[in-house]
Amino acid sequence: MDLVSNRVLIFGAKSFTAKHLIPYLQSSGFDTIGSRVNILDRGDILREIKKYSPNYIINLAGLSFVADSNSLGFYSVNTIGAINILDILVKNGITPKKIILVSSATVYGNQDRAILDESLHPEPINHYGNSKLSMENLAKNYFDKLNITIARPFNYTGVGQSSKFLIPKIVNHYRDRRETIELGNLNIIREFNDIEFLSETYRRLLIEDSASGEILNICSGRGIKLLDIIDIMDKIAGYSIDVRVNPKFIRKDEIESLTGSPKKLFSIVGEVSQKDFKETLKDMFEA
Numbered sequence: 001m002d003l004v005s006n007r008v009l010i011f012g013a014k015s016f017t018a019k020h021l022i023p024y025l026q027s028s029g030f031d032t033i034g035s036r037v038n039i040l041d042r043g044d045i046l047r048e049i050k051k052y053s054p055n056y057i058i059n060l061a062g063l064s065f066v067a068d069s070n071s072l073g074f075y076s077v078n079t080i081g082a083i084n085i086l087d088i089l090v091k092n093g094i095t096p097k098k099i100i101l102v103s104s105a106t107v108y109g110n111q112d113r114a115i116l117d118e119s120l121h122p123e124p125i126n127h128y129g130n131s132k133l134s135m136e137n138l139a140k141n142y143f144d145k146l147n148i149t150i151a152r153p154f155n156y157t158g159v160g161q162s163s164k165f166l167i168p169k170i171v172n173h174y175r176d177r178r179e180t181i182e183l184g185n186l187n188i189i190r191e192f193n194d195i196e197f198l199s200e201t202y203r204r205l206l207i208e209d210s211a212s213g214e215i216l217n218i219c220s221g222r223g224i225k226l227l228d229i230i231d232i233m234d235k236i237a238g239y240s241i242d243v244r245v246n247p248k249f250i251r252k253d254e255i256e257s258l259t260g261s262p263k264k265l266f267s268i269v270g271e272v273s274q275k276d277f278k279e280t281l282k283d284m285f286e287a
Contacts, residue, residue: 012061158195184249219260
């Protein structure tokens with residue numbers, strides 16, 4: 001693969017996703033560059049794009065912790081920041097082969113159904129989900145000018161994810177041999193895909209022309225119950241932890257079941273396999 005013609009510029013280089021995606025794409029033959037510029041600064045964006053002349057752009061920059069109280073930050077970074085990138089490209093006549101904008105499955109909100117697909121009308125119930133949906137709606141105005149794919153990833157995890165997220169929090173408690181762990185709603189069901197699954201999916205989306213102008217779930221349809229994760233970790237760590245429900249961790253707008261349909265995604269990029277979730281947890285525990 002010709003590196004010069006396969007240069008990927010990734011905004012949000014400090015993110016958990018980027019730390020895995022950058023080396024993954026590099027190992028696949030892409031010349032991958034991680035950018036740490038502030039995407040609220042249009043001048044910085046333009047200088048970065050002119051400096052590297054990327055053939056592909058992925059925007060991973062944003063606030064992603066749903067419980068964050070900085071509601072203004074969600075809209076300024078997740079919405080305005082992402083649109084700044086598109087604006088800069090159009091106003092300067094720059095047309096990369098592909099742009100991937102990362103949204104989120106939280107745009108669906110509570111749909112009262114087990115499997116969520118792209119035909120559903122988004123009904124976000126928090127600022128994070130709303131900021132991502134706003135980004136999507138504005139980005140559609142650029143579909144006729146730029147080669148854009150909007151990705152809606154469902155939950156994913158892996159080595160190096162911040163402990164403020166659920167799975168790393170659980171794993172760290174076992175690694176530290178804690179006797180108890182305080183959690184919120186024990187009845188939630190989520191996809192917890194491996195970060196390598198996500199990385200491979202993004203790689204395929206970069207080179208798949210038929211993904212242009214599409215909004216796609218990045219999911220596997222593999223829902224996992226929270227209490228099943230505890231059972232798996234009991235076996236990995238060799239002891240049973242005492243799970244206690246802390247009402248402070250229960251959000252009134254909690255989405256109980258969030259599992260996606262990968263049918264549309266897989267029809268475009270082919271089925272993407274991944275390791276068993278037990279292996280993902282083991283990797284995290286032993287890291």
